[in-house]
Every structure is written in C-alpha cells, then in structure tokens.
Amino acid sequence: MDPTATILDLHQLRRSCGSCALHELCLPGGITAEELIQLDATVRDKRTLDRGDTLYREGDSFGALYVVRSGSLKTFVQDEDGQMQILGFHLPGEIVGVDALASDRHMSQAEALERSSICELPYTRLQKVVAEVPALNRQLMRIISREVVEEHRHMVVMGKQPAQERLAIFLASLADRYNRLQRDGTRLTLTMSRSDIANYLGLVVETVSRVFTRMEEIGVLEVNRKAVRILQPEQLASLCGMNSRPDLQRKDAS
Amino acid sequence: MDPTATILDLHQLRRSCGSCALHELCLPGGITAEELIQLDATVRDKRTLDRGDTLYREGDSFGALYVVRSGSLKTFVQDEDGQMQILGFHLPGEIVGVDALASDRHMSQAEALERSSICELPYTRLQKVVAEVPALNRQLMRIISREVVEEHRHMVVMGKQPAQERLAIFLASLADRYNRLQRDGTRLTLTMSRSDIANYLGLVVETVSRVFTRMEEIGVLEVNRKAVRILQPEQLASLCGMNSRPDLQRKDAS
DNA sequence: CGCCGCCTTGATAACCGTCAATTCTAGTGG
C-alpha cells in the first residue's frame, strides 16, 4: 500500500549487524564492537522472501547458514510421496540451515510464511571469522544448541500429550518468543496456516480447530482468524501441564 | 566371566583417539595426524559407566561434551511430576551434551543403558583446540549437525505414524547405525527396556509389545527378549513407509 | 459479485491407551 515501504525496507536491509535490532539475540550477542565488524563482512546479503518463497530445498548443496531478520519461516521435510512434517517455525533472531552441516546438503526445506528478510552467512566466510574470533564461535555454538533444546521441547510435546495441551504449549512458547523479541506476548499473529500448526503438533487440522474453539469458549483466548489474543496467560500456562494433575482437570467451576 | 576382561578394557580405555576404533566416526574424522595429537590432549578422561549410572543430570553446570566410546546411553528430560520423555539412544561415536551449550547448564539427563565408556571433552580445552584447528571445528559442527538431522527424523516418526511403522523405523534406524559401526545390522541387541522404546516412540509399552509380536508373526523379525534378529530387512523397510502407499499394505502374498 | 481455499463444525469409527491378569526371566536364598 505505502509506496515508500519497499524503500524503507531496503534501507533496513542494509543496516549492519551492529545496528540490527536483533543485536542481542543473534550472533553478535556478547562480542565486542571490533569483532562485530568482522562479522558484518561475512554477511553476504540480506535476502527478502515473499510469502511462500523457498530459502532452500532438501538436497540443495550447502552454502550458508541463515538468520531470520524479520518475518517468519517454516522448515519441513517431505518424504517421497509428498507427506510433509513441519520441523519448526522460526522467528527473527533464529537460525536455520544447521542440518546441512553434516552432509553438505540441506536435509530439509525452508519456506517463508510471510514477507521476510534473511541474513545469509556464507559458511566458508563464517568459518574464517569464527576461527579468528573465538567468542563468535562460542556464540554460534550457543545458538545451534538453542535449536537443539527447542527441538527437545518439541519432542516432549509430540511424545504423549493430549491435543489441548499441545496447542497450549505451542501458544505459550510462541508468546515467550514474542516477549524475547519485545513484542506483546498476549497478541499473537499466526503466520502459519491451521494445517501447518496441526502438522507441527502431530494432529489433524480439525482437531486444532476444535481446540481453538474450546479455548475460546473457556475464555483463555480470543481467536480471530490469524490473530490470537491470550486473555488469561496463567490459565493457558496451567493448560500446558494439566493432564498430569488430575485435580486441575476441570476448569474454575469451583 | 573372563577375569582379564576388566584389564583389557582398561587398556582399551587408554588408547588414544588416533588408535580408536571410532576414528572415522568421531571427531577425528578427516583431520591430520598432527591435529589429532592436539585433540588427544583435550580428552580428559575416558570414564566408565555401569548400567543405570548417570553421566549428567538436568541442571548440572556444563563442563564437557561427551562421546560414546562403547556401550550405549539414553538421554531424556523429566518434568516436575516425574513424567519422562526419552530424547534419544546413543551408540558409539555419537556425541551427547550439546544441549548444554546454550545456557551453560545441561537441559537433559544422560544415563548408561549398559556398561559403557565415554570420552569426556572438557569444553574450555576443546574450544582452544578448535580455535587452532579449523578442520576440527568443522568436524565438531558436522557431528552436532548429525544430531540435529537425527532429531528431525525422529520428529517425522512422532508426527503422525502408526505404531507399527514407528517401531519399524526405529529398528531400521538402529540397524543402519549398527552397519556404520561395522556390526551385523541384522542382529540387534536392544539394551534399552521395552518401556524405554515405547516412551521414545510416543507409545505405551503394551503397544510396543504387541507390535513386536505381530512382526514376529509375519516373519519379519525373530524376537528373543533383548535380542532381535531381522529376518527380512526388505520387508522391514517396506513397513517403514507403508501407511502412505495403500497398495503395499499386504505383504508379498502374491 | 462469485469462485476458491481455508477454516469450522458434526457424526462415526479406529487405533491405541488404560486396566488387569498371566507368563517369563533374572536374581536370591534355602
């Protein structure tokens, strides 16, 4: 709509790591200004992706790691017959492409859920820099480790949780990440489709829809298409662990 | 039984990375002999764990990464009320402890499934070495990435597969890893309990038991307590993707 | 304005989890 939007966006894209809003979340976290300059040099470009655009596909040869700068991505795998499994949704400050380090080939696909901008870190350059800046290497490891922790959390969800709990955990986790980004964690924008959410949680889309409805009925959420408002954060939190505490099964019908 | 076993084991433990049987699978993969010497220096000790021993617990402060040298481990998380979720089983050559890099605290627990020996890589030392040996840093990344890929595969399993397929994939994956270790991939030794397997796959122990029985009935496996023999590897492989190809539902009853 | 995809809602059934009993194994002691 606004014709200047694109231009502004381009300006933003050209900002260096030092002035990036993600400064603390991204690789620069905890390194000196001097070291930062070196990192800046490794960031090749800051690509812009439109909704549905693919950042990399399974089988692509590995060239770079990517950091989400704005917008959001989903990563997923697809088996031969087209069945897909979503591995994660990625918000600004999060890294994608790590799974390609093992075999020099991407083992998943990354796709933009909305218009997004991405920092590309060509791996050969990145390697050189991290060799010279140990703190940066440490930070890179830290970020990758964060991915692993996040995946472990997801396994707990997929392991043996009822549907309502899965969705509650998903929303609470999203709210957390919003907070880290200094966004309002009570007003979520679900850039992914319902079936993406369902797939990610190991459910079908109908179940997700039903649970949304139920949560709205009990007053925890206000759902409006992609806009979700968390009305009772505490109760949402309690829904995250309910099945293990039978006495909390019923809602506040004291 | 053999009184010399312990002594031999101790000798083995003292062997350096250079002579380790896991040479190609472990960190040393693809680095020079010279660089290897530096790595040897970082490996503090090679600890021995008995069945049930804990390598680290959730919350422990992070000191080292660990490589399984022999035996096998399980890693898992436990929420407040004691519910556990197994994250993975780890065979020789595989690394554990990566999830601690993010926060300097272990976010899971690692426990030996049998008598195992473990290479401990104190992280401060490891950092120094990888700073000096880029190839080693690369290799470390590669191994961590392998973990991530493995976890992605597991998410596909947990996502939406029927019970039989889950177990089939689990066994096939184990067989693969046996092959990489140059063991006979058709004769598996399940060092973990049935309920460990069930938990890992997001099922209950009864279901796992039933599926084992069914697989034995159709002649794919021969199950004897912890010893599993894969009689028809091809058919096992077909069971891994059956639900999506209806025409393969029935076995070769041509 | 009208199509089309996404989401929602409802009815039915299946797979798997729960509960309960039995068998098997390994470890212990008589």
Added chain:
DNA sequence: CCACTAGAATTGACGGTTATCAAGGCGGCG
C-alpha cells in the same frame, strides 16, 4: 539344585481421544 520373588514383558478386554469423512461457513481475491 530348586523354590521363591520382584520386575519386566506379554496378552486380553474395554473405552477414550482423536482421525476420518462429509458438509457448511467465512473471507480473500480476481
């Protein structure tokens, strides 16, 4: 050597949560 026990694994009957199938509503976009 064998009986005994405790824990693990198996087997069976049943029920519940969620998938499946089917239809209808809503919003976006040409």
